Structure formats: C-alpha cells, structure tokens
Amino acid sequence: MFDKPILQTTNAYKQEGSMIPVTRTIYYGEVVDIVDPTDGGRIKVKIPDLDNKTGNAELPWCYPMIPKFFHIFPKVGEYVRVFIEDVKYPQRSRYWEGPVISQLQKIEKDTIYTALSTTNMGLTLPLPAISTFPDAVGIYPSLEDIAILGRVNTDITLKVNEVQIRAGQHENGSVFKLNLQNPATFNMVFEPNQTQTSFYSNSILQSDKIAIISHDGKPQFKAARLTAEDRAEIFDKGHPIPRGDVLVEALNIIRSALIQHIHGYSGLPADKTAIINSLESLNFDGMLQKNIVIN
Numbered sequence: 001m002f003d004k005p006i007l008q009t010t011n012a013y014k015q016e017g018s019m020i021p022v023t024r025t026i027y028y029g030e031v032v033d034i035v036d037p038t039d040g041g042r043i044k045v046k047i048p049d050l051d052n053k054t055g056n057a058e059l060p061w062c063y064p065m066i067p068k069f070f071h072i073f074p075k076v077g078e079y080v081r082v083f084i085e086d087v088k089y090p091q092r093s094r095y096w097e098g099p100v101i102s103q104l105q106k107i108e109k110d111t112i113y114t115a116l117s118t119t120n121m122g123l124t125l126p127l128p129a130i131s132t133f134p135d136a137v138g139i140y141p142s143l144e145d146i147a148i149l150g151r152v153n154t155d156i157t158l159k160v161n162e163v164q165i166r167a168g169q170h171e172n173g174s175v176f177k178l179n180l181q182n183p184a185t186f187n188m189v190f191e192p193n194q195t196q197t198s199f200y201s202n203s204i205l206q207s208d209k210i211a212i213i214s215h216d217g218k219p220q221f222k223a224a225r226l227t228a229e230d231r232a233e234i235f236d237k238g239h240p241i242p243r244g245d246v247l248v249e250a251l252n253i254i255r256s257a258l259i260q261h262i263h264g265y266s267g268l269p270a271d272k273t274a275i276i277n278s279l280e281s282l283n284f285d286g287m288l289q290k291n292i293v294i295n
Contacts, residue, residue: 027082028100028121030112031074032056041066043074043096045082050090062096074099079115104130104140105175108151135177139170161190161199182208209235210292217295238293246287253278 029045033056036042041064044056051059062082066072074080080098084090100115101107103126117126130136140155141147147157153172157164167184171177184207193200211234215223219237222230257279 023087025084025087027084028079028116029062029082029096031076031078031080031099032059034073034076036061040064041068041073043080045080045094045096047082047090060091060094062094065095065097072099075109077111078109079112103127104149107149107175130176133176136170136175138178139175163188184208208291211235211238212292212294213238214295219295221295234295235291235293238295240288240290241292241294242287243289250282250284250287253282 027047027049029047029051031043032046033044042061043064044059045062046054046056046059062080065083074096078099080096080100083095083097085093085095099110101110102115102117102122103110105127106114114124114127116122117124130140140149141157145157145159147155149155153170154167155164155169157166165186168179169183171179186203186205188201188203190199190201192198211231213221213234221234221237253275257275260273260275262273
C-alpha cells in the first residue's frame with residue numbers, strides 16, 4: 001500500500017550530506033481487532049511496512065498510550081499511530097495512539113482510505129473544511145475551546161466561563177446542520193450581570209422531556225442500565241410538576257372566591273359574580289408541565 005516511509009522522526013536535525021542513518025520509530029497501522037481478553041486496552045494493528053506476511057491472529061499486541069482515566073478506542077478498520085519501542089525488534093513493545101481522524105465531519109469513523117488525507121501520506125484529498133458550512137457553525141468546538149467529542153452526536157465543551165454538555169448537537173443524519181429544534185443541553189455559565197458590575201452564575205437545562213428522580217421517591221424507578229422503555233415509563237408514570245406562577249394565580253382566584261362570594265340565603269348557589277365566573281373557568285390541567293416530571 002505504501003511505497004515509501006510514512007514518518008521519520010529520529011533525526012530532526014539532519015543536514016544535507018549527513019551520513020547519519022534515519023531510524024523510523026512511528027508507523028501508521030490498520031486496526032484489525034480491539035478485543036483484549038484482559039480488558040487491558042490492547043489492540044492488534046497491521047502495519048503495512050512490517051506485517052504484510054503476518055496473519056491477524058499472529059500480530060503482536062499494541063499497548064495503549066492513553067491513561068486509563070481516559071476511555072477511547074479506535075474502531076476496526078480505522079488507523080492508529082504505532083510507536084515502536086525498539087527498532088531492532090519491531091514485533092515487540094508496540095504502543096498505539098489514536099484513532100487517526102482527519103477532519104471533524106469524520107468523527108464517527110474515519111477509514112484507512114481517508115484518515116491520512118490531511119497528512120503528506122494521504123491517498124485522497126481532504127474534504128472541504130467544516131468551518132466553510134454556515135449551517136454547521138456551533139456544532140463543533142472553536143479554536144479557543146477545550147472539548148471532548150463523542151463518536152456520533154454528543155460533546156462536552158469548556159468555553160470561556162461556560163461549560164456545555166450536549167446530546168443531539170447536529171441534526172440527525174447531517175453533520176453539517178446545527179440542531180436548532182431539540183438538542184439536549186446543560187449550560188453552566190459565569191457571566192456579567194446586566195449592569196456589568198459583577199458576575200453571576202446561571203445553569204440552564206433544555207430538552208424535549210426532563211425527569212428529576214429520587215431513588216426513594218414514589219413511584220420508584222430503575223437506578224441504572226435504563227433502556228428506552230425505562231425512560232418512557234418514567235415520563236408516563238412520573239408526576240408532572242406545576243407551573244408555579246399559573247398555580248399561584250389559580251390559588252389567588254380560589255381565595256378571592258371564598259372570601260367574596262355571596263349567597264342570597266342559605267341553600268342557594270353563590271351569585272354569578274366575576275370572581276365566581278373566573279373560578280369556574282380555571283383550567284387546572286394548564287397548570288401542569290407534563291414534560292417535566294418528578295417522583
């Protein structure tokens with residue numbers, strides 16, 4: 001697949017005419033297996049320059065360079081960088097780093113045919129930069145941000161004085177269109193108040209449906225391994241919370257009706273005053289926010 005060295009790193013200061021040999025220690029390789037029976041993070045990688053005559057089962061293990069505190073694995077068919085500890089024995093002590101993702105629109109999976117497109121070893125040209133698509137503005141982090149990107153449609157972004165957690169940041173099926181309708185987001189911001197005299201903190205949670213569940217509340221729900229069916233049950237059986245201002249308005253009408261209503265004499269219904277008419281027209285269902293439930 002490759003007819004020339006992919007990367008040379010050992011002799012960064014080589015001068016023209018120098019007789020010092022170049023020793024290669026970093027390779028690109030295709031991931032062929034990510035199942036490690038020890039759950040130690042080892043994977044098997046086929047390096048075209050070294051493993052053309054080696055079957056997948058006989059490939060040596062590649063050990064992870066990423067600490068266990070961070071969890072990320074390449075997919076079978078993706079490229080990783082492989083670091084060779086001892087160039088005299090390239091089948092020993094291999095270490096992997098990756099996956100190699102060429103561009104943000106390839107974050108779900110970047111195959112061996114496009115992963116190197118932004119390097120001098122690319123077999124194809126890079127795609128247009130995602131920053132050139134106006135509808136994509138806001139999907140991916142800017143140069144000033146620090147972020148963790150999920151494979152498909154999730155991210156955690158640290159901005160200036162802001163933390164943003166999202167699911168569904170782009171439209172389903174289109175990595176080039178910001179989801180303006182219904183992303184699930186949790187924004188925590190520390191920003192100046194309207195008078196610009198001091199900073200205040202605010203947190204905003206947005207979603208189609210929101211549930212706040214206590215483990216010992218009633219009804220009780222599963223505490224872990226929630227499925228789509230479990231979540232549907234929560235929203236079906238959880239208690240809708242009231243809209244506080246609408247509830248207070250209704251209570252004021254009820255209080256006024258109790259105080260102000262007039263009976264002609266005992267046994268007759270109250271006179272149809274304005275306050276009684278307001279009481280009769282109360283829409284109690286309208287007090288409920290049915291997409292926000294508690295237990």
